[in-house]
Amino acid sequence: MSSEFHHLPVLLKETIEQLDLQPGAVVIDGTLGGAGHASSILERISPDGLLVGLDLDEQALSTAQQRLSGYGNRLRCVHSSFREIDRVVDSMSLATVDAVLLDLGVSSHQLDTPARGFRFADAQSENTPLDMRMDPGSGHPTAAELLRRASAVELQSWFQRYGELPGSKRLARVITERRETEPLRTAADLLRTIREAGIGRGRRHNPATLVFQALRIAVNDELSALRDGLEAAIAVLRPGGRLVVIAYHSLEDRIVKHRMRDAARGCVCPPELPVCSCDQQPSLRIITRRPVRPGEDEIAHNPRARSARLRSAERLGAAA
Ligand SMILES: C[S@@+](CC[C@H](N)C(=O)[O-])C[C@H]1O[C@@H](n2cnc3c(N)ncnc32)[C@H](O)[C@@H]1O
Incomplete structure (x- = not known):
């Protein structure tokens, strides 16, 4: 290994x-x-x-x-x-x-091991679970669990504070609406949701980079x-x-x-x-x-x- x-x-x-x-x-x-x-x-x-x-x-x-x-x-x-x-x-x-x-x-x-869920590269994203824990054996919630449980206010605050993401409120709302019908399990699910929210167009940073950064920071405190x-x-x-x-x-x-x-x-x-x-x-x-x-x-x-x-x-x- x-x-x-x-x-x-x-x-x-x-x-x-x-x-x-x-x-x-x-x-x-x-x-x-x-x-x-x-x-x-x-x-x-x-x-x-x-x-x-x-x-x-x-x-x-x-x-x-x-x-x-x-x-x-x-x-x-x-x-x-x-x-x-x-x-x-x-x-x-x-x-x-x-x-x-x-x-x-x-x-x-860690980044290059798709099962850890740290990366959102389009090619692999259908198979990339939203995990992101540095310590996968810890029993702490994964990114998918946080996306399922967190309130819109919590989500917005993570995207704002940890990703400095323009459109944080809108993305939080779209996530909470989408999960009513279908949970976000993979990087591809989250990427689709980010696109659906239509945030970050024309900005220097890819909004997905900021969203993944924010979630990783929240998952691992x-x-x-x-x-x-x-x-x-x-x-x-x-x-x-x-x-x-x-x-x-x-x-x-x-x-x-x-x-x-x-x-x-x-x-x-x-x-x-x-x-x-x-x-x-x-x-x-x-x-x-x-x-x-x-x-x-x-x-x-x-x-x-x-x-x-x-x-x-x-x-x-x-x-x-
Ligand atoms: C950038 S890598 C370190 C690379 C290392 N300096 C080398 O040369 O190979 C960061 C490492 O820190 C670990 N890590 C992140 N947060 C940690 C924490 N709070 N306590 C202990 N390890 C942590 C990660 O699991 C990862 O293995």
Whole structure:
């Protein structure tokens, strides 16, 4: 199975540079995926470092375990969300964490496996179920279930907030009308409904891209997971440790940018207050003033890298 799992790590050289790894380091890869970044991290921290790799996707974990089996117990794979990084670190009684990597979103393998339902390519869409769960064994509702159960107001709010979709209200209404007679089960059903709603004509982004993005975020609660994951990562890093995050759309990148900025500022008092009363100290120093983007060569070689934005920061002060 491992030879079938393909995913080219994005911004690999830049990520490794920003993680600033030394032999013996303890690193958390919160999104192990195809183990592309993990493999280079393990090379850097050998011979005696430890990489703890998390993923929600059990298939990704077992592939990573096989690929990196040569590293023995220098790699520990954990089936967990990165929002639980602090609990995973506690459960392993790790005294210190030198770096955390979050490479957000889905892997190429997940995207290219029609049964996972992440892609809406017309050619396969009749056979693509509306699933979209990163963790298909979780028992959480699939995209089809959400489309069946959610109210028009909920649907509209997801399309608006997570897809920034023009015509969100109209699409929500058309979905709730259509499901009265026929449930939406496949990507093709949803594509037909989007066309029927007649939204997004003449816009730069294909409305289907925005709708699928919004549903995926809702199914996996991705933005809350990211907020929690950033908190947990900041909490476990040692002073001087590095946090590196790669985002693939502006909603994610905005959350990363603002959390890093707030942590670098420290004080959360309203600006009109003459003196600080919150007493909060900065917990991060931002390293990448602007996000690092892939170069033309990388994009030509791996078009999925196109939207990537990498931000990194260093932990300040005493570990929380
Ligand atoms: C872009 S891929 C990572 C690719 C990896 N860096 C590599 O080089 O092969 C993102 C991975 O994160 C996982 N993932 C997404 N959200 C997650 C979460 N909240 N917690 C843990 N893993 C998550 C996905 O299942 C997917 O395998």
